[in-house]
Amino acid sequence: MSLTIDSDRSVPLASNPSHSPVPVPSKASAAATPAFHVIRRNGSVSPFDAAKIAVALTKAFLAVEGNSAAASRRVHEIVDDLTGQIVSALTRRVGSDRALHIEDVQDQVELALMRGEHHKVARAYVLYREERARARRTAEAAVPAGAPLFQVRGADGILRPLDERRLQLVVDEACAxxxxxxxxxxxxxxxxxxxxxxxxxxxxxxxxxAARTLVESEPNYAFVSARLLLDMLRAEAVSFVEGVVAQPTQAEMATRYADYFPAFIRVGIEHELVDPELGRYDLARLAAALKPERDLNFQFLGLQTLYDRYFLQTGGTRIELPQAFFMRVAMGLALREIDRETRAIEFYDLLSSFDFMASTPTLFNSGTLRPQLSSCFLTTVPDDLDGIFKSVKDNALLAKYSGGLGNDWTRVRGLGAHIKGTNGESQGVVPFLKVANDTAIAVNQGGKRKGAVCAYLETWHVDIEEFLDLRKNTGDDRRRTHDMNTANWVPDLFMQRVAEDGVWTLFSPDETPDLHDLYGPAFKTAYEGYEAKAKRGEMRVHKEVKATDLWRRMLTMLFETGHPWITFKDPCNIRSPQRHAGVVHSSNLCTEITLNTSNDEVAVCNLGSINLAHHIVGDGLDLDRLARTVQTAMRMLDNVIDINFYTIPEARRSNLRHRPVGLGLMGFQDALQALRIPYASEAAVRFADESMEAISFHAISASTDLAAERGRYPSFEGSLWSQGVLPIDSVELLSEARGGLDLDRSTVLDWEGLRERVKTVGMRNSNTMAIAPTATISNICGVAQSIEPGYQNLYVKSNMSGDFTVVNAALVHDLKARGLWDEVMVSDLKYFDGSIGPIDRIPDDLKALYATAFEIDSSWLIEAAARRQKWIDQAQSLNLYIANPSGKKLDALYRLAWQRGLKTTYYLRSRSATHVEKSTLKGTDGKLNAVSAVIATAPAAAAPIVVPAAIKPAPQPIAIPIGEAWGKACAIDDPDCEACQ
Structure with a gap:
C-alpha cells in the first residue's frame, strides 16, 4: 500500500485492481489553498496544493476501508473535514519565509488522522512513512563523497555553493x-x-x-537559538551600518564592536532615528566600554522581542546590535549629566547586566528624536463636552508614544441627570467610554504596541451597574467597550456596608460633586448626608441597592469578563505621601500607580524594575549589590523626568512639580526557587517582606541623596515625607481610619536614621516605588515577570513576536540532578499542561517548589503582597489565580485583599489562557505551535452569583482563538495585548 503525500509526484493507489476511481476532492477542501510552498526531500520547491492532501487522504482511506459506494460517500465527507483541519493547522504554522518541509505536511496529516480516531488508517500511514524513510536512508548512504552541495541564490540571482564551513562554525559558536x-x-x-x-x-x-525545536527537551537551546538569531542580526546591522556585505561571527565582534558603534550612531543620526546630541559624546570611550560577551546572555524569547520591536530599524532593516541598544538607551538617559560619558557607562553596565531594566517606553525612545520615556499617565475627566473630548484627545497624544493610560470618569454625570444647557437628560458616562475605547484602538503606537487604557469609576456612581457590563459580549454593542480595561474605585465605606449587609445608594456626581475628592471619615460624613437628602426627596437622581447585591455583581462580572478590576480608594489616598497636594482619583492601566490628578495635572510615572533573581547569593539577598543597583536605577529614573518629551502641558507640569518614579521588581519567583522556598509558604511571605524592605530603604535613601545633590521636589513641604512619615509609618494612618488593621509591621533596617535624614535633607521624588507587571522586560531578562508565581513549567507563550516554547530551566536542572529528566517527563509535562503536581515520580519537595499559579492558593499571593505594600508608597500589579472559582472563594479573596490594606488588585485569572498541545511539540515551535485559548465560561444570561454560595458549574472549557479571549477572561498571552509592559 502506498500512502505517501508529496508535492512533486502523484500518489499511487494500493495495488488492488478492483478499486474504483478516487472521488474528486470537493471545492471546500481544495479551493482555499494558502500561498506558500513546500520543500521536497531533494531540496526542490513546489507550490503548496491542498488538493494533493485531499487526494492522498482519499486513497489512504479507500486502501484500508474498501471502495464501496457507501464507503466512498463516507470517505468523501471525512476527507473534506480532515483536509480543512490540516490546511488550517499548516497555515497557522507556516514561518515568515512561507515555506514548509514535506515532513511538516505529513506530520499534520498523521496528527489529523490520530485526532479523528481513524486509527487503522493512521497506523498504516505511520508504517508506510517509516518504510519510506528507511529506503531514503539507504539511498543517501550510497551517495558518493564530493556530491554537489546545496546552492544559495544571492540577491543578484547568482547561485553559489553553500558555505558549509561557516554554517558549522556559527552553530558550534552558538553551542559553546x-x-x-x-x-x-x-x-x-x-x-x-x-x-x-x-x-x-x-x-x-x-x-x-532547528534549535528552537529542541527547547522543550533542553532549556539551554533557548540560548543557542538566540545566538543563531544574533548571527542573522549581525549580518543585517553591520552590513547596513558599514555599507559592505558582512557576516561577522560572535568572536569577531569582540573587536569589531568598537568600529561598529560610532558608525551606528552616525547612521542613526543620518536617518533621523537618533538624537544628534548623541553624536557629541566621546564615542570611542563608550565603544571601548561595550561588553560584546553579554550578547550571549539572551534567551530566544528576549532577543526575538528586541529584534522585532525595540532595535532601531530603517525600511525594515535593523541597524542596532544589543550592546549598542543598551548604550543608546544609557546615553539618552545621561544627556543632562555633568560627566555624561561616566554616567552613560554606569547606566549601560546596569542595563546590559540585566540587574535592572528600564520600562518599554524608555527602551523604545531613549536617545531618539522623541524621547517619550514615561510609562503611565493618569487623568481625570471633567463633566463637560469640551473637557471630555479634550481628555479623549489627550489619550490619543499620550498613547502615540507608548504611554499606558488610566482615566478617572467619576465626575461625568450619570444617566438621567439634568443637562442645564439643553434642558435635557444625560445619556451617562457609557457613550463617552465607547469613544475612548475606539480611540485606544485607532492609536496603536505605530504598530509597536496596542493602545491601552483603563477607565475607573467610583462605586457610588449611578452608572456603576452599566459600567460593570462594559466588557460583556451580549447586549447593545453601542454600550460595550470590548477593547478597554475597566476598574472599580471602591471606597472603604462600601466594603463596610457589604460586611454589614447594608444599603448602598448610587448618585450622579453633578449632585454630589464633593464625593469625588473625599475619602476616609470625611467621605463617610458627606455620603451619609447625601443619603439623608435622598430620603427627603431632595436628590434628582439616586438609587438604593443592597451593598451585598452590588458586590456579588462586581464579582460575577470579574469572573465572567475579567473586568472591572477591584481597587481601593481609601488606602491609596490615606497613605499617599502627596495627600497635601491633591487627591488620587484612580490608578493607571496596570493598577500600580497611585498619583494625584486634577484639571491642571495629568499624573506621570516613570518605571523600571530590579531583577531580584540577580541579587541572590547563598541563602539570601546580596544587600550590597542591591544597594548599588537601586542607587543607579533611581538616578536613571529621576533623569527621565527632565529629559522626557511631553505631549501635553498638564503632564509636564505635574511631573516636574512632583517628580514621581516607580521602582519595581521582577524575577520574584526565580529568587524564591534559587532560595528553595515554595511560593505557598510562610517563608515566601517573609522573603517578600524582607526583600521589599531592603528595596524601600535603599530607594528612599537614594532619593534623599539626589535631593542633597539636586534639590527637593517642589511640592515637598507639607508632604508625609516632610513630616517624617515614611511608607512603613503611613500604615498606622490607615489603621486609625479603619479602626484597626491586621498586618505584620515588623522592621529590620535602621529606619529611624533614614527618617531623620528625609525630614532634614528632603526627597527628590514624591513617590519612589511601584511594582509593574513587567510582561515584556522580564522576557528580555529571561526571568519570571514581576511578583508572579510561575505560570506553567512548560507552555507556549504568545506575544506580538510570535509563539515560544517556555521551559522552567530550574526545574529541569533539579530533575536532571535526580535522574528524572527524559522524554517521558517531557511528555508528562505536556499532558498535564506544565504542572508537575499530578506526576507521581516527582518528589513532594519539588512539587511544592515548582507549584504553578493555579496550584497555589491565592491567599498566599495576598499575604505576600500585603507585606510588600507596607513598604511601598504606591501600589503593585497583583494578579490573582483561582483554578475553580466560586462565589464564596471570590468573596473571601477580595475581602482579604481589602482587610490586609492592599491598595489595588489586577487581573483575576480564572483559567489558563493557553496550553501545551498534548500531542507533540517535537519539530515545531514559534509560528509552528498550535496554541489555543481555553477559558471558563458562564451562561450569557446567568443570574448574578450569590455570595457566599458557590457559582453554578460552568460549561466545559472551550477552545477559542487567542485574539478572541478578551471579553471572557484575561488572556495571559494574548498576542494583541501589550498592556502589561
Whole structure:
C-alpha cells in the first residue's frame, strides 16, 4: 500500500485492481489553498496544493476501508473535514519565509488522522512513512563523497555553493559553553530544511528554527537559538551600518564592536532615528566600554522581542546590535549629566547586566528624536463636552508614544441627570467610554504596541451597574467597550456596608460633586448626608441597592469578563505621601500607580524594575549589590523626568512639580526557587517582606541623596515625607481610619536614621516605588515577570513576536540532578499542561517548589503582597489565580485583599489562557505551535452569583482563538495585548 503525500509526484493507489476511481476532492477542501510552498526531500520547491492532501487522504482511506459506494460517500465527507483541519493547522504554522518541509505536511496529516480516531488508517500511514524513510536512508548512504552541495541564490540571482564551513562554525559558536546541547543535532535539522536555490535570509533562519525545536527537551537551546538569531542580526546591522556585505561571527565582534558603534550612531543620526546630541559624546570611550560577551546572555524569547520591536530599524532593516541598544538607551538617559560619558557607562553596565531594566517606553525612545520615556499617565475627566473630548484627545497624544493610560470618569454625570444647557437628560458616562475605547484602538503606537487604557469609576456612581457590563459580549454593542480595561474605585465605606449587609445608594456626581475628592471619615460624613437628602426627596437622581447585591455583581462580572478590576480608594489616598497636594482619583492601566490628578495635572510615572533573581547569593539577598543597583536605577529614573518629551502641558507640569518614579521588581519567583522556598509558604511571605524592605530603604535613601545633590521636589513641604512619615509609618494612618488593621509591621533596617535624614535633607521624588507587571522586560531578562508565581513549567507563550516554547530551566536542572529528566517527563509535562503536581515520580519537595499559579492558593499571593505594600508608597500589579472559582472563594479573596490594606488588585485569572498541545511539540515551535485559548465560561444570561454560595458549574472549557479571549477572561498571552509592559 502506498500512502505517501508529496508535492512533486502523484500518489499511487494500493495495488488492488478492483478499486474504483478516487472521488474528486470537493471545492471546500481544495479551493482555499494558502500561498506558500513546500520543500521536497531533494531540496526542490513546489507550490503548496491542498488538493494533493485531499487526494492522498482519499486513497489512504479507500486502501484500508474498501471502495464501496457507501464507503466512498463516507470517505468523501471525512476527507473534506480532515483536509480543512490540516490546511488550517499548516497555515497557522507556516514561518515568515512561507515555506514548509514535506515532513511538516505529513506530520499534520498523521496528527489529523490520530485526532479523528481513524486509527487503522493512521497506523498504516505511520508504517508506510517509516518504510519510506528507511529506503531514503539507504539511498543517501550510497551517495558518493564530493556530491554537489546545496546552492544559495544571492540577491543578484547568482547561485553559489553553500558555505558549509561557516554554517558549522556559527552553530558550534552558538553551542559553546552550554551544557547538554548538540551542534550535530542542530545541523542535521537545519540541513533537512535546506533546498537548492535557498535565499540567504532563509539559510540564516534555518538553524534558528532547528534549535528552537529542541527547547522543550533542553532549556539551554533557548540560548543557542538566540545566538543563531544574533548571527542573522549581525549580518543585517553591520552590513547596513558599514555599507559592505558582512557576516561577522560572535568572536569577531569582540573587536569589531568598537568600529561598529560610532558608525551606528552616525547612521542613526543620518536617518533621523537618533538624537544628534548623541553624536557629541566621546564615542570611542563608550565603544571601548561595550561588553560584546553579554550578547550571549539572551534567551530566544528576549532577543526575538528586541529584534522585532525595540532595535532601531530603517525600511525594515535593523541597524542596532544589543550592546549598542543598551548604550543608546544609557546615553539618552545621561544627556543632562555633568560627566555624561561616566554616567552613560554606569547606566549601560546596569542595563546590559540585566540587574535592572528600564520600562518599554524608555527602551523604545531613549536617545531618539522623541524621547517619550514615561510609562503611565493618569487623568481625570471633567463633566463637560469640551473637557471630555479634550481628555479623549489627550489619550490619543499620550498613547502615540507608548504611554499606558488610566482615566478617572467619576465626575461625568450619570444617566438621567439634568443637562442645564439643553434642558435635557444625560445619556451617562457609557457613550463617552465607547469613544475612548475606539480611540485606544485607532492609536496603536505605530504598530509597536496596542493602545491601552483603563477607565475607573467610583462605586457610588449611578452608572456603576452599566459600567460593570462594559466588557460583556451580549447586549447593545453601542454600550460595550470590548477593547478597554475597566476598574472599580471602591471606597472603604462600601466594603463596610457589604460586611454589614447594608444599603448602598448610587448618585450622579453633578449632585454630589464633593464625593469625588473625599475619602476616609470625611467621605463617610458627606455620603451619609447625601443619603439623608435622598430620603427627603431632595436628590434628582439616586438609587438604593443592597451593598451585598452590588458586590456579588462586581464579582460575577470579574469572573465572567475579567473586568472591572477591584481597587481601593481609601488606602491609596490615606497613605499617599502627596495627600497635601491633591487627591488620587484612580490608578493607571496596570493598577500600580497611585498619583494625584486634577484639571491642571495629568499624573506621570516613570518605571523600571530590579531583577531580584540577580541579587541572590547563598541563602539570601546580596544587600550590597542591591544597594548599588537601586542607587543607579533611581538616578536613571529621576533623569527621565527632565529629559522626557511631553505631549501635553498638564503632564509636564505635574511631573516636574512632583517628580514621581516607580521602582519595581521582577524575577520574584526565580529568587524564591534559587532560595528553595515554595511560593505557598510562610517563608515566601517573609522573603517578600524582607526583600521589599531592603528595596524601600535603599530607594528612599537614594532619593534623599539626589535631593542633597539636586534639590527637593517642589511640592515637598507639607508632604508625609516632610513630616517624617515614611511608607512603613503611613500604615498606622490607615489603621486609625479603619479602626484597626491586621498586618505584620515588623522592621529590620535602621529606619529611624533614614527618617531623620528625609525630614532634614528632603526627597527628590514624591513617590519612589511601584511594582509593574513587567510582561515584556522580564522576557528580555529571561526571568519570571514581576511578583508572579510561575505560570506553567512548560507552555507556549504568545506575544506580538510570535509563539515560544517556555521551559522552567530550574526545574529541569533539579530533575536532571535526580535522574528524572527524559522524554517521558517531557511528555508528562505536556499532558498535564506544565504542572508537575499530578506526576507521581516527582518528589513532594519539588512539587511544592515548582507549584504553578493555579496550584497555589491565592491567599498566599495576598499575604505576600500585603507585606510588600507596607513598604511601598504606591501600589503593585497583583494578579490573582483561582483554578475553580466560586462565589464564596471570590468573596473571601477580595475581602482579604481589602482587610490586609492592599491598595489595588489586577487581573483575576480564572483559567489558563493557553496550553501545551498534548500531542507533540517535537519539530515545531514559534509560528509552528498550535496554541489555543481555553477559558471558563458562564451562561450569557446567568443570574448574578450569590455570595457566599458557590457559582453554578460552568460549561466545559472551550477552545477559542487567542485574539478572541478578551471579553471572557484575561488572556495571559494574548498576542494583541501589550498592556502589561
Amino acid at each position: 559553553g552550554l551544557a547538554d546541547v548538540d551542534a550535530a543535532a542542530i545541523l542535521a535539522e537545519t540541513r533537512r530544511n535546506l533546498y537548492d536555490g535557498i535565499s540567504p535570509a532563509e539559510l540564516a533562519l534555518a538553524p534558528v528554527m
